[in-house]
Amino acid sequence: MRHATAATETMENNSFTVTDLYKICTHCERLSKKDSGVRIPRPLGNGPSRFIPEKEILQISKVDPRTQSIFEDAFAALGRLDNISLVMGFHPQYLESFLRTQHYLLQMDGPLSLHYRHYIGIMAAARHQCSYLVNLHVNDFLQVGGDPKWLNGLDGAPQKLQALGELNKILAHRPWLLTKAHIEHLLKAEEHSWSLAELIHAVVLLTHYHSLASFTFGCGITPEIHSDGGHTFRPPSVSQYWVCDIANDNGHGNDLEEKRGSHQVSGEVEVLMERMKLLQECRDEEEASQEEMATRFEREKTESMLVATAEDEECVPSRDVSRHFEDPSYGYKDFSRRGEHVPTFRVQDYSWEDHGYSLVNRLYPDVGQLLDEKFQMAYNLTYNTMAMHKDVDTSMLRRAIWNYIHCMFGIRYDDYDYGEINQLLDRSFKVYIKTMVCSPEKTTKRMYESFWRQFQHSEKVHVNLLLMEARMQAELLYALRAITRYMT
Numbered sequence: 001m002r003h004a005t006a007a008t009e010t011m012e013n014n015s016f017t018v019t020d021l022y023k024i025c026t027h028c029e030r031l032s033k034k035d036s037g038v039r040i041p042r043p044l045g046n047g048p049s050r051f052i053p054e055k056e057i058l059q060i061s062k063v064d065p066r067t068q069s070i071f072e073d074a075f076a077a078l079g080r081l082d083n084i085s086l087v088m089g090f091h092p093q094y095l096e097s098f099l100r101t102q103h104y105l106l107q108m109d110g111p112l113s114l115h116y117r118h119y120i121g122i123m124a125a126a127r128h129q130c131s132y133l134v135n136l137h138v139n140d141f142l143q144v145g146g147d148p149k150w151l152n153g154l155d156g157a158p159q160k161l162q163a164l165g166e167l168n169k170i171l172a173h174r175p176w177l178l179t180k181a182h183i184e185h186l187l188k189a190e191e192h193s194w195s196l197a198e199l200i201h202a203v204v205l206l207t208h209y210h211s212l213a214s215f216t217f218g219c220g221i222t223p224e225i226h227s228d229g230g231h232t233f234r235p236p237s238v239s240q241y242w243v244c245d246i247a248n249d250n251g252h253g254n255d256l257e258e259k260r261g262s263h264q265v266s267g268e269v270e271v272l273m274e275r276m277k278l279l280q281e282c283r284d285e286e287e288a289s290q291e292e293m294a295t296r297f298e299r300e301k302t303e304s305m306l307v308a309t310a311e312d313e314e315c316v317p318s319r320d321v322s323r324h325f326e327d328p329s330y331g332y333k334d335f336s337r338r339g340e341h342v343p344t345f346r347v348q349d350y351s352w353e354d355h356g357y358s359l360v361n362r363l364y365p366d367v368g369q370l371l372d373e374k375f376q377m378a379y380n381l382t383y384n385t386m387a388m389h390k391d392v393d394t395s396m397l398r399r400a401i402w403n404y405i406h407c408m409f410g411i412r413y414d415d416y417d418y419g420e421i422n423q424l425l426d427r428s429f430k431v432y433i434k435t436m437v438c439s440p441e442k443t444t445k446r447m448y449e450s451f452w453r454q455f456q457h458s459e460k461v462h463v464n465l466l467l468m469e470a471r472m473q474a475e476l477l478y479a480l481r482a483i484t485r486y487m488t
């Protein structure tokens with residue numbers, strides 16, 4: 001069994017009867033553990049996400065047989081069902097496409113060897129200090145025979161992988177700075193050089209794991225109980241709560257506050273829907289000039305750089321394993337603070353549909369297709385709902401979200417009126433988006449809770465899918481354009 005839980009490991013060599021280990025709690029008359037020196041792990045989190053109640057997540061697989069079967073397939077393929085998949089289970093159609101792609105990238109025939117693939121996943125996740133993904137792939141890396149010495153840091157890995165460090169860094173934080181010189185450096189490094197096909201595989205993996213780190217932090221994914229950070233051997237603090245209170249979930253007294261909060265924001269959804277309607281009507285009336293459209297884009301792009309990603313928020317300390325990999329001083333804020341300019345990338349000149357897709361498909365067959373399906377799935381996914389309202393056309397809102405992310409990366413669609421973004425995405429939503437996309441490790445529960453307070457958790461996960469895929473496509477566009485420029 002690949003992941004024997006710590007509980008079974010601890011218990012299996014000892015035979016105790018229940019009464020040896022437990023006593024009756026005088027408070028609720030339930031059994032509680034006697035201090036007999038046996039270390040029993042307790043899960044640290046309450047379910048797969050810190051942001052979403054466990055009950056809601058587990059509900060989905062129970063009611064939907066399709067989700068159930070996707071979960072079974074995922075378990076069969078990887079020997080585990082991770083918390084990311086459980087949370088994505090809110091959107092089974094998307095989950096299917098996501099898992100198919102990930103399975104292909106990690107396990108099927110391809111230019112890179114298996115241990116390289118997992119190592120690149122580790123490098124990418126470490127760029128965002130995402131210990132959750134780092135730990136998953138450290139396990140996988142060792143499982144496929146990877147050399148443990150490489151895990152001491154990039155210095156311990158072969159030069160070929162070390163050379164990828166720069167691309168990893170730029171792609172994660174400032175992809176617009178990529179040039180064909182970076183590509184040339186990797187492809188012409190004599191005995192350590194990359195082939196074009198290998199490089200495409202690596203680029204897809206890097207962008208996949210950067211954006212998956214965004215999803216992980218954006219949804220507050222918690223480590224599984226058997227992995228590092230997922231459990232503790234310390235007993236719950238009895239000074240504050242009775243153990244039975246904690247088990248009954250009476251330890252969090254926030255209900256009243258939550259109710260008060262939602263009362264204050266009632267009407268938020270209706271206002272948003274009214275705005276969508278108005279914009280729809282105006283669209284047919286006035287047409288802005290080309291210059292005006294370009295100005296609106298520039299304005300939104302500049303403003304997006306100024307949106308603060310709560311720097312004073314307490315940052316979760318990173319685990320050692322990721323610290324060894326990457327110099328954390330190169331992040332998003334370094335350039336946004338200095339007010340550097342993000343150049344404009346026109347989709348007319350280089351788009352996923354017309355250029356990126358075919359380049360990937362040519363060098364790494366089937367992957368262009370898989371990615372294309374996944375992008376389309378995320379972009380077009382809708383249930384025609386807005387919180388408690390049904391039969392709503394949400395395409396305008398979803399498009400604003402997608403285009404806002406691309407706008408932050410300097411990517412412009414000539415036919416889109418960027419004025420719509422300010423009408424539809426409010427400040428707290430923009431703070432969340434900016435943080436989750438640019439500095440995911442800084443996403444907090446408070447940020448998750450402060451935007452779209454009347455919407456369902458499944459809708460917030462839906463937003464995360466849009467953000468994650470838009471980010472991945474933006475990074476890919478820059479990388480693929482640099483590769484195309486090198487080739488021509």
Ligand SMILES: CC(C)C[C@H](N)C(=O)O
Nearest residue numbers: 382383384385394462463
């Ligand atoms: C992200 C949300 C606005 C999506 C919406 N619930 C829909 O089904 O389209």
